Amino acid sequence: MQPPASTTPPHDEAAPPVSTLGCAILGLLARTELTGYDIARRMDRPVGYVWTAGHSQIYPELARLESRGLVRHVVVVGAGPRPTKRYAVTGAGRAALESWVVAPAGAPTVREPELLRVWSLWTVSAESGRSVVEAMAQRHRLALADLRPQHEECRSDPRSEDVTDPQFASLLTLEAGIRSHEATLQWCDWVLDRFSGA
Amino acid sequence: MQPPASTTPPHDEAAPPVSTLGCAILGLLARTELTGYDIARRMDRPVGYVWTAGHSQIYPELARLESRGLVRHVVVVGAGPRPTKRYAVTGAGRAALESWVVAPAGAPTVREPELLRVWSLWTVSAESGRSVVEAMAQRHRLALADLRPQHEECRSDPRSEDVTDPQFASLLTLEAGIRSHEATLQWCDWVLDRFSGA
DNA sequence: AGGCGCATGTAAGCCGTTACATGATTCC
């Protein structure tokens, strides 16, 4: 009998699926090579994108992806005080990303904190209700102000018309974000009308 | 980011804030008294509402709420084989709910699995991309078919015009859901145009 | 001298999902 060697990373067993966070990172790295720190900076604030994560999630996830052969890194003695690891997707990583993109998706779990508040809005006075909705509108106006310049920049890039270019997909998500916030703002107006009129 | 700072009493002991799930349950119980099982059934499928939870989350949360005096129960020997606990909000529970509703909300964390896929849509062929978006549209059409009858029913209820009635708040969230799905469907059409044309 | 940006990690704890566990009644 052969006692298993302690280090046996190869993939002969049924591999657990890549987490959503893993796919987000693969998607970033498929666009350009980045260090862990760069990934963390991009995902700490969801600039124009659709996902966020803290650095404490990213470093372990990068290690997991690497142990499965989906990404690899080279050490660079670049800008910072300590050596930094520049990551890139492997062929297997790109394949995993592509099959995740086209995999059939289940019904997404509905869980909207903002609307949960609204759902209990009947418990407070009309004035309080109004101000809750006005604050909500203000948040969405700010989000729009953040997205619109990115959207303009993306749309003026001719690559955003090429369906195989990352810019194309960026334009799609930015457009989705803008439409969503605009729809919410219209809904807020509709609600405020109901509070006033009746 | 999610847990909103609750009441913050000036000189009292630092009470941990009620979780979002706790507020969802308080919101349900503020509308009508329910057993744990009933709550679980309502939240297992997000019927017209905006939150979901499994029964394994609900029973412990009810115990937590009760230990803080926000809900209380009476044992009823009703329909089922074993005694069931009928829960109701207390005065403190209602107060906690109201202060949570009006508490200032931070910027919500953006994390949209569906759009994350779209953001990597450039990695696959145009035909695959099309079908991903078409499947997405189909899911949102189904969600609309689920919401529209509830919306109709709610709107025909005269209580939905009274801002202090639960039906009013239900109408608000149903309207938000419908508008959101409609906006997404329009976005899907816009995307499919981009795939075809150009 | 202190704070910020670079750059990487680990640990504690909450929240949520899935699965385990029990047991009575009603319907097929």
Next chain:
DNA sequence: GGAATCATGTAACGGCTTACATGCGCCT
């Protein structure tokens, strides 16, 4: 006899947030 519904819980596990930990170089 078996499956579904009623009715309540616990346990294991993974994802995410917050905080801890380290340490260099630059700017004020």
